[in-house]
Amino acid sequence: MKVFLNIKSLIFVCLLAGLVLFQAGCENEADAWYGGAKKDIVETAASAGDFGTLVTAIKAADLVDTLKGHGPFTVFAPTNEAFAKLPEGTLDNLLMPENKEKLASILTYHVVSGKITSAKVAKLKSAKTVNGKEVYIRVVNGDVMINSSRVTKTDIKCSNGVIHVIDTVLMP
Numbered sequence: 001m002k003v004f005l006n007i008k009s010l011i012f013v014c015l016l017a018g019l020v021l022f023q024a025g026c027e028n029e030a031d032a033w034y035g036g037a038k039k040d041i042v043e044t045a046a047s048a049g050d051f052g053t054l055v056t057a058i059k060a061a062d063l064v065d066t067l068k069g070h071g072p073f074t075v076f077a078p079t080n081e082a083f084a085k086l087p088e089g090t091l092d093n094l095l096m097p098e099n100k101e102k103l104a105s106i107l108t109y110h111v112v113s114g115k116i117t118s119a120k121v122a123k124l125k126s127a128k129t130v131n132g133k134e135v136y137i138r139v140v141n142g143d144v145m146i147n148s149s150r151v152t153k154t155d156i157k158c159s160n161g162v163i164h165v166i167d168t169v170l171m172p
Contacts, residue, residue: 106169
């Protein structure tokens with residue numbers, strides 16, 4: 001009886017260790033339990049902390065519902081630092097209600113329809129954005145460039161697509 005309990009305990013410990021290792025290999029807890037990210041693109045960007053300006057712009061351009069939609073979408077997401085590189089006053093001007101269409105055009109230039117992982121992005125020469133214009137893609141010294149912006153982090157999984165972080169705001 002004692003041997004049976006020890007084997008049962010050993011199996012339980014092995015299963016528990018396997019679950020812990022599985023979760024550790026996943027990007028977040030939602031990946032472990034749901035097989036994919038639980039948060040959509042907007043929720044992921046909002047919770048990441050480095051995309052506050054982007055989220056503010058998405059709200060001002062009235063694109064929240066779109067980017068919370070089914071997608072899938074690939075978003076080349078500029079960080080707060082990327083927005084800070086814009087000429088002084090540019091962001092404030094774009095966030096004004098009368099410039100909503102222009103802001104929406106700029107933001108949709110950062111979005112490609114479909115889920116394109118970093119491995120696929122690196123093989124592309126260009127991609128048509130949701131705004132209708134092309135972004136140009138090339139690899140320079142091992143860095144993936146979207147127009148003149150460098151991709152700094154890739155494949156952030158979202159329930160409705162993927163985010164790739166970029167260091168410069170793309171202008172159509």
